[in-house]
Amino acid sequence: MTIKNFISVSPKRGIAGLISLALVLAGGAACNDSTALTGVDTNRVYNQIERLGNPLVSEVFFPKRDHGLHNNKGPIDDTKTMALGGTDVPGHIRSFVSQFPNRTEKTITTLQAVLAPDELLVFPNRTPATAGWLSWALANGYGGRKLTDDVVDVGLSAVFGNAVDAAQPVLAGLTSDNVGPSVRSFSTTFPYLEAPRQ
């Protein structure tokens, strides 16, 4: 980080900012503003009430009565049955997909394999151009999730189409919600998300 960049990011920091810069260059704090945030209590225990990794997992595959269960557990619990205190992501996927006609075992087991445990997987040393939700599994790609990823259509195509299993019958009209990323204008520079709507 150059002094010019530092000042441009936070032009009001003045001497305090330059002191912070010195700390950064010395290998200390990453960046501290002159006014510290108060109330940091390292003794307080925070209990998890909400969790999200991959899109769809809780919201689609879990019935509403089990959303709280997913929220209050961690990925380590996702492959355990509910009887053993887990969230049973594989079981929930099977229950949801199986309610629709002619869904194949390959589709179910593939979804179970890539979504449990519920972590958004990233292979950061692979080609950045291959980034995209589940690309690590579908195309040996970078994985992760881009802002432009149409995860709705990916999910619909897997469950109702033949994206995962070419032998699975396509349920017409259900493989896309016909809303795509072109409706948004994401930036190519940090922080990437669009400015707030007025």
Next chain:
Amino acid sequence: MLPRGRILPIAIAAGIVASVAGIGTLLASDHQDTPEVELNPRMDINDVYAFPGSTPDRIALVMTTSSPIAGTTTASFDPNLLYQIKIDNGGDAQEDLVFQITFNTGELTAQRVRVVGPIAPTRQGTANVLVNTSSAVEGPVGTNLGSDTGIQVFAGLRSDPFFIDLEQFFNILPDRRPSTGALSGPPTATASAFRNPGVDLLRPFNALAIVIELPKAQLVSSTAADAKFGVWATISR
């Protein structure tokens, strides 16, 4: 398909109420992910993203919360909550590194954010404590903080990045309908296919976003092609 906390946006996007006062009414009456979220929408994680950053050796992590927010008024992160992005780089489905994000009181740019991490957690799992360290990125909400060669942070109001025709989704899968509000209804399907074109119902609304960009080597030290990590976000109180 159905992201967390998307029931309320539909109720609002249905166009029944556009005023802030009206949204308050819907907030009070609509059904969300869990009772906790229904009581406090700021506890709601909307989406998580992870994608290549500004250079090939960097990666960006994003979590959005609190959508839908109409306009730019009085939106703030909850100072009593701990927002975390967790990283599993050991393949054991437990976090090896965490980002811990906290806020003080205040609204919009008067609020301040403190981001610690990536750092090994003091406690793994679902009961966590703040890591005792003075190393943090800290500053006002709504401002790019940190270094574009080190850890860079933004926390603040952004347009909700998620896109979906959720109304039609409910028409096709009515068991996911909200129990109250404009899109509530009988548990019977009223459509068997998506409409074309679809309707991007979240387009008018904002979310509170936390964006962190950093060198990927701080998350995974290996340079092997198959080196990987898993990421998820949590909110705790």
